[in-house]
Amino acid sequence: MRLAAGGTHASGAAFADCHLGVQQQEGVLAVPLELDPPILTYFEATNAHQADAVAELFAGDGLVHDEGHDHVGRKAIRDWAEGTYRKYGVALVPLGAQSDGEATLVTSEVSGTFPNSPIELRFRFVTDGDQISELRIG
Secondary structure (H helix, E strand, O other), X not given: OOOEEEEEOOOOOEXXXXXXXXXXXXXXXXXXXXOOOOHHHHHHHHHOOOHHHHHHOEEEEEEEEEOOEEEEOHHHHHHXXXXXXXXXXXXXXXXXXXXXXXXXXXXXXXXXXXXXXXXXXXXXXXXXXXXXXXXXXX
């Protein structure tokens, strides 16, 4: 089942034909989660390795904290995303989601070209309308 077949997010971020799911021999296993935009679009664009689309989902002063480093602003977030795709060939499968009242916490299987792949990581999203203001991964 495909969750998206290309298009644009309300922010104007474009994403290509991509899906959230685990490839099976007979098709794709759909993710049984309902994630609000822009979080759903973040996972779609990340799995399509579209750094520009990921960056456009963030507020102009948005923050990504990953691997002990902060990336602030769309250009820094785009560079971080592109570097992550190039270095790790990352793919994400959301496994569960919950709200803590301030943020949406998504546990995700993360696979790629790194030791012990796949691993589970928590993605903590703070959103403001249709934009991500903060993402902390770890």
